[in-house]
Amino acid sequence: MDDTLKARPHGTRIEAVMGTIRSGIAARSLSPGMRLASVRAQAKTMQVSVSTVVEAYERLAAEGVIHARPGSGYYVSGPAAPLSLATLGPRVEREVDPLWISRQALEADDATLKPGCGWLPASWMPVTGMRRALRGLARGDEAVLMDYASPLGLPALRSVLSRRIAANGIQAGPDQIMLTESGTQAIDLICRFLLEPGDTVLVDDPCYFNFHALLKAHRVKVVGVPYTPHGPDTEAFGAALLAHAPRLYITNSAIHNPTGAVLSPVIAHRLLKLADRSELVIVEDDIFADFETAPAPRLAAFDGLARVIHIGSFSKTLSASVRCGYIAARPDWIESLADLKLATSFGGGRLAAELLHAALTDGGYRKHMEATRARLAAAMERTAARLERLGVTPWLMPQAGMFLWCRLPEGVDAALVARRCLDEGVVLAPGNAFSQSQTASGFLRFNVAQSAEEKIFAALGRAIDGAVRQRD
Amino acid sequence: MDDTLKARPHGTRIEAVMGTIRSGIAARSLSPGMRLASVRAQAKTMQVSVSTVVEAYERLAAEGVIHARPGSGYYVSGPAAPLSLATLGPRVEREVDPLWISRQALEADDATLKPGCGWLPASWMPVTGMRRALRGLARGDEAVLMDYASPLGLPALRSVLSRRIAANGIQAGPDQIMLTESGTQAIDLICRFLLEPGDTVLVDDPCYFNFHALLKAHRVKVVGVPYTPHGPDTEAFGAALLAHAPRLYITNSAIHNPTGAVLSPVIAHRLLKLADRSELVIVEDDIFADFETAPAPRLAAFDGLARVIHIGSFSKTLSASVRCGYIAARPDWIESLADLKLATSFGGGRLAAELLHAALTDGGYRKHMEATRARLAAAMERTAARLERLGVTPWLMPQAGMFLWCRLPEGVDAALVARRCLDEGVVLAPGNAFSQSQTASGFLRFNVAQSAEEKIFAALGRAIDGAVRQRD
Numbered sequence: 001m002d003d004t005l006k007a008r009p010h011g012t013r014i015e016a017v018m019g020t021i022r023s024g025i026a027a028r029s030l031s032p033g034m035r036l037a038s039v040r041a042q043a044k045t046m047q048v049s050v051s052t053v054v055e056a057y058e059r060l061a062a063e064g065v066i067h068a069r070p071g072s073g074y075y076v077s078g079p080a081a082p083l084s085l086a087t088l089g090p091r092v093e094r095e096v097d098p099l100w101i102s103r104q105a106l107e108a109d110d111a112t113l114k115p116g117c118g119w120l121p122a123s124w125m126p127v128t129g130m131r132r133a134l135r136g137l138a139r140g141d142e143a144v145l146m147d148y149a150s151p152l153g154l155p156a157l158r159s160v161l162s163r164r165i166a167a168n169g170i171q172a173g174p175d176q177i178m179l180t181e182s183g184t185q186a187i188d189l190i191c192r193f194l195l196e197p198g199d200t201v202l203v204d205d206p207c208y209f210n211f212h213a214l215l216k217a218h219r220v221k222v223v224g225v226p227y228t229p230h231g232p233d234t235e236a237f238g239a240a241l242l243a244h245a246p247r248l249y250i251t252n253s254a255i256h257n258p259t260g261a262v263l264s265p266v267i268a269h270r271l272l273k274l275a276d277r278s279e280l281v282i283v284e285d286d287i288f289a290d291f292e293t294a295p296a297p298r299l300a301a302f303d304g305l306a307r308v309i310h311i312g313s314f315s316k317t318l319s320a321s322v323r324c325g326y327i328a329a330r331p332d333w334i335e336s337l338a339d340l341k342l343a344t345s346f347g348g349g350r351l352a353a354e355l356l357h358a359a360l361t362d363g364g365y366r367k368h369m370e371a372t373r374a375r376l377a378a379a380m381e382r383t384a385a386r387l388e389r390l391g392v393t394p395w396l397m398p399q400a401g402m403f404l405w406c407r408l409p410e411g412v413d414a415a416l417v418a419r420r421c422l423d424e425g426v427v428l429a430p431g432n433a434f435s436q437s438q439t440a441s442g443f444l445r446f447n448v449a450q451s452a453e454e455k456i457f458a459a460l461g462r463a464i465d466g467a468v469r470q471r472d
Numbered sequence: 473m474d475d476t477l478k479a480r481p482h483g484t485r486i487e488a489v490m491g492t493i494r495s496g497i498a499a500r501s502l503s504p505g506m507r508l509a510s511v512r513a514q515a516k517t518m519q520v521s522v523s524t525v526v527e528a529y530e531r532l533a534a535e536g537v538i539h540a541r542p543g544s545g546y547y548v549s550g551p552a553a554p555l556s557l558a559t560l561g562p563r564v565e566r567e568v569d570p571l572w573i574s575r576q577a578l579e580a581d582d583a584t585l586k587p588g589c590g591w592l593p594a595s596w597m598p599v600t601g602m603r604r605a606l607r608g609l610a611r612g613d614e615a616v617l618m619d620y621a622s623p624l625g626l627p628a629l630r631s632v633l634s635r636r637i638a639a640n641g642i643q644a645g646p647d648q649i650m651l652t653e654s655g656t657q658a659i660d661l662i663c664r665f666l667l668e669p670g671d672t673v674l675v676d677d678p679c680y681f682n683f684h685a686l687l688k689a690h691r692v693k694v695v696g697v698p699y700t701p702h703g704p705d706t707e708a709f710g711a712a713l714l715a716h717a718p719r720l721y722i723t724n725s726a727i728h729n730p731t732g733a734v735l736s737p738v739i740a741h742r743l744l745k746l747a748d749r750s751e752l753v754i755v756e757d758d759i760f761a762d763f764e765t766a767p768a769p770r771l772a773a774f775d776g777l778a779r780v781i782h783i784g785s786f787s788k789t790l791s792a793s794v795r796c797g798y799i800a801a802r803p804d805w806i807e808s809l810a811d812l813k814l815a816t817s818f819g820g821g822r823l824a825a826e827l828l829h830a831a832l833t834d835g836g837y838r839k840h841m842e843a844t845r846a847r848l849a850a851a852m853e854r855t856a857a858r859l860e861r862l863g864v865t866p867w868l869m870p871q872a873g874m875f876l877w878c879r880l881p882e883g884v885d886a887a888l889v890a891r892r893c894l895d896e897g898v899v900l901a902p903g904n905a906f907s908q909s910q911t912a913s914g915f916l917r918f919n920v921a922q923s924a925e926e927k928i929f930a931a932l933g934r935a936i937d938g939a940v941r942q943r944d
Contacts, residue, residue: 031671031717031719031751032717032719032750032751033717033749033750033751033752034717069749075749076751077751099811099814099815102623102814102818103623103814106620106621106622106623106814106819107622107623119619119620122614122615122617122618122619123614125614125617125618127614127617127618130617130618131610131611131617132610134606134607134609134610134617135606135607135610137606138603138606138607138610139603142594142595142597142599143594144793145594145597145599145602145603145606145791145793145794146594146597146599146602146791146792146793147591147594147792147793148578148591148787148792148793149578149793150578150579151574151575151578151579181653181657181795181817182817182818183818184816184817184818185653185816185817188816188817192689197669199503210814210815210818213811213814213815214815214816216815217664217812217815217816245503245504245505245506247503247504277505277541277547278504278505279503279504279505279548279549280505315620315818319617319618319823320618320619320620320822321616321617321618321619321620321621321821321822321823322617322821322823322824323653323795323820323821323824339571339685340689342571342574342575342578342682342685343570343571343656343682343685343686343688343689344656344657344660344686344689345653345654345656345657345660346574346654346655346656346682346787347578348795349793349794349795349821349824350792350793351791351793351794351824351827352794352795352821352823352824355823
């Protein structure tokens with residue numbers, strides 16, 4: 001290669017030297033603050049002239065990649081472009097990246113409509129129970145108001161959770177349950193516990209968009225398994241197991257986000273059988289459990305928490321403002337996860353756990369959820385009908401939950417529609433944010449509880465008309 | 473090498489094959505669930521007989537490292553020993569590992585005394601203000617009780633923080649401040665943002681023990697810089713900069729944990745000058761700011777938040793039960809940190825931020841902290857006097873704060889004393905948990921606010937006497 005380089009024109013040789021330095025920085029064999037080889041040494045190593053190296057170094061310095069220190073040589077600049085989600089994978093437009101929907105919905109002012117967001121309006125939540133819980137705590141023990149939580153978190157809440165998941169056939173004592181800061185933090189801890197950069201993780205395609213953002217932060221390889229109306233496509237799942245030897249599969253069982261589909265017992269069984277001889281761990285995110293109107297199978301129940309880790313939170317049903325999630329898993333894993341939680345966040349909020357425990361065991365909660373399920377069912381019908389009039393059709397009519405996963409008219413791009421609607425103060429959830437394979441550009445996810453306003457359908461209609469005109 | 477292997481005895485050849493498989497697993501080129509090369513192929517590759525490979529595979533299977541699948545071959549077993557803090561570094565006894573103190577103190581029942589813990593008794597905290605804040609929230613807006621926080625967190629609290637740090641000379645607008653779940657999560661996010669496994673991080677020696685646990689979870693190389701009564705030893709700091717090109721330095725400025733020392737302006741200036749040409753980023757953890765009785769220099773003030781990231785939380789002064797911390801940093805870093813926070817925890821608690829904002833701006837807070845500082849000063853004197861009687865002497869008398877870093881009588885091992893006291897229901901903080909170089913085996917950290925009970929000194933006296941007898 002040295003000889004070839006010598007034979008090349010001066011400009012190309014300069015670029016070759018620049019390329020070598022850049023590669024070293026990218027591969028982190030050259031890190032910020034490190035001194036580069038001297039001009040002379042570099043020239044000798046690369047078999048080029050000293051003037052070639054001088055020119056290459058000066059161009060890199062002009063770009064800010066390196067800098068000269070008088071009398072001392074050249075140094076790699078920084079502060080090293082720090083890790084950011086944007087640089088962890090191919091840069092995609094913020095319009096369709098996994099965080100687009102979150103940022104738009106979370107930053108929205110009161111006037112913005114959010115049919116694309118993943119939570120109920122505050123007025124649909126058990127506000128009365130939460131106010132009662134707050135008043136109770138205001139009179140409560142000072143240790144509750146002031147002290148750190150225990151490593152696993154409030155025993156009373158873990159006992160309630162143990163009983164609640166037992167109702168779905170999952171056997172886990174309170175000591176096998178650890179409270180976390182949120183459902184997302186639960187998955188994040190599990191990823192930190194199990195994954196190495198470069199490992200492969202399976203997700204449903206489509207799946208909750210934040211799984212993509214989270215897994216990107218872990219720098220793992222993500223493989224999507226097509227989701228059918230009854231669970232993941234088991235043929236594709238089996239093939240992915242063989243082809244990629246994945247470490248982890250993250251899924252929802254009861255009510256799938258974004259499709260609203262429900263895992264069938266036969267697919268649950270087949271899935272676990274396929275995983276049988278592998279070393280796959282499965283995270284089952286059961287965050288929508290309380291919206292369920294008929295019992296669906298849980299992977300954790302079939303598997304007995306051997307390879308399945310069951311997680312959940314209270315953000316969708318009690319409060320997203322009071323942060324708390326949980327992990328139910330094998331006792332030895334819970335022990336290590338507790339160490340990891342202490343090391344990286346020093347435990348969850350004791351006050352949050354006490355509040356949620358009070359609100360969850362409040363006499364009004366069960367009735368409230370009954371009313372909410374009925375209200376959601378009605379909103380589901382109404383929203384589906386309004387969307388049909390615009391040529392937007394549900395992929396399936398969910399049994400329960402808040403989401404409708406809908407197909408736009410042929411050839412209409414959801415990201416384009418979402419951008420147009422945002423200009424009119426309507427935040428939508430374009431399909432590709434949920435799709436690892438980027439094959440859902442013709443889909444939108446609707447939150448039926450956030451889709452009451454006529455303005456949403458007016459804006460959507462105009463955006464679709466515009467896109468259809470553009471298409472034709 | 474093949475020839476050499478052939479020439480070796482059968483037993484050695486079996487071990488060589490076993491070693492190859494083990495190395496593959498350790499290096500993760502063989503991961504759980506993967507099929508090993510067939511016996512025949514392996515024999516050919518390694519130039520050994522088929523029976524050698526069969527024997528090697530069977531021994532590994534007996535050990536559970538691999539397993540046979542009839543008719544299909546051998547597979548790497550698992551579930552892969554997952555990442556745990558214990559396996560991330562040399563296994564140290566739980567008695568002196570960085571999480572020992574946390575676990576003991578957080579799991580302690582009401583009867584246990586905790587002079588080793590890092591927080592004030594609940595009764596010393598601003599309980600009245602917190603009760604008032606809870607009652608206020610119980611009557612408040614339903615969005616506050618129910619909705620997710622915005623990506624950066626409650627604007628009103630960020631404004632208050634901006635003004636508060638400005639009083640210490642740190643210029644950061646509310647948009648340069650992001651709320652986090654805790655001070656620990658603030659540092660964790662920064663580590664995820666800046667560090668790669670294998671990077672080097674500088675810490676003070678001694679430093680807050682959880683920095684060790686946190687950095688272990690990030691699998692970085694940790695280098696300790698000896699701490700002097702006026703800040704880090706700048707000669708050692710400069711040498712470490714040159715020798716290790718560290719990415720990050722984590723420290724406290726105002727009141728150092730565990731020593732109670734205060735950074736002097738001259739050392740602060742020298743430190744930043746040393747870092748000048750490097751690409752070091754500095755995290756300044758200012759969690760004890762409100763205990764300060766005289767203003768100390770902040771690195772973030774000298775540096776103008778160029779390479780310094782300033783963090784803090786409310787756990788020590790308002791409540792450890794209501795979780796919230798913050799990061800003040802360069803605007804571009806805050807933007808990336810917000811994405812990372814959303815991806816890995818979906819934001820902090822809105823209710824927690826509202827509660828802390830109310831408690832912090834409560835008219836009673838300033839007076840409460842004044843009283844707390846006076847109370848701590850008195851407890852400091854009293855505790856030091858009681859310890860002196862046992863031959864336990866402070867390394868320095870801190871100007872403020874809750875910690876006394878004390879030397880035990882010559883030759884007495886703090887870990888041994890801590891184990892004995894634990895048997896008597898007293899949780900101590902042995903020095904080596906704070907020391908990267910493990911050179912603090914003769915030290916204990918005392919929390920003077922948790923050291924009122926005579927029982928502590930009685931137990932400590934007996935433990936020291938026992939250790940002295942053992943020594944002599």
